[in-house]
Amino acid sequence: MTRPIELEAAERRFGSGHTQVVALHPTTLGVERGELLAIMGPSGSGKTTLLSLVGGLDQATGGRVLVEGKDVGRMSPSQLALLRRRTVGYVFQDLNLLAGLTARENVSLPLELDGAPLAAAQAQAAQALESVSLGHLADRYPDDLSGGEQQRVAIARALVGGRGIVLADEPTGALDSMTGESVMRLLRVHCDAGGTAVLVTHDAAHAAWADRVVFLRDGRVVDEARPAPTQEFSVGTTA
């Protein structure tokens, strides 16, 4: 079966000659269906570049990036727009929601842009908000929601319409630890239900919700962490 995300020696260079900067060295990496993958690394290590390549927000200068088996680098602008409306949802640290639209309208927007009838789009949006426990706040405007609530609306918008892949860039960055944890739980639920998510974060406690943590340094994958199945936690075993 095709993996939802596949990087094949994907690289990203900026500039040329002696001023050339390599943001991402040729990187090969696959993400399985149902997997929550976290990417960690210092600033400038290439985390956001990698995520942007997968989301079609940026183009690889070498190698290939496949999303659901399709080469993102060969897509036309309209195919890329379709990819983002139907397959891949994005959650950023901030600048997520349109201030002039209610929570429900923000969530239904990608469906409406995709040509769904208004009533159907709004019904799906209401359902998506329900799934992040925000059904009761559907008619609020972003300014009337807390930071954590806004981020949950952003996740509902990223997931609405059955998009299987969520790309999240520091989604918990501005949140306190309990609120950040509720955001991570939502991503975990999405992946446990067969979805796929890639999370960029500098926060180890949030990365720990992932099945696998990839470490980037200077544009290269240098290591990865995944708990061994035998790695048991000792609490409770002494009683």
Place this chain on the structure above:
Amino acid sequence: MTLAYSVCILLQSPFEEDTLSVKFGLLALLADAPAHGYELKTAFERRTGGSWAINIGQVYTTLQRLERDGLVTELPSDGERHDYRITSAGTEALGAWFSSPVVIEAPPRDELTIKVLLAVAAGDVDVTEILQRQRRASIEQLQAYTRRKAQADPDRDVAFLILIDALIFRTEAEIRWLDASEARIRSLSARAGKATS
């Protein structure tokens, strides 16, 4: 400050916090109701989220010390059970303990800190690699904790969740320290690179 001096500080004998925690743990339990040794042992383990097994011998030794200091007293026995109850002096001591913050005065005396300090000083060891190996291990530990946390019931498992949060935040602090150490080493070698070029 020399490295040898740093290591000496780190190796100073640790605060006897284990003994103190058991002492006040038993007092706190006896503040609820009189109890005998075995009841105290199981209740202590339950209240600390199952993280801390104590042996029955330690419970009795602690009770004897508490009785010697007038903080608990043994109730008249029917021959089989030996119940203890807290005294007013014990209640006072417990109140004072709860209301005073815990200050960890000695620097952490752990193998990891010492290993990194010695590796930095050695010069011919790849410190970045040591830090990354540790970071991977710590993240994997954090993943294991987080899995347990995700399965816990927030209403029923409060003691367990508070305990696991303590473990998570301590591990997270260790990772932040690893990141900060690496950043220091990188900026040092960047400066050294400039100086020689």
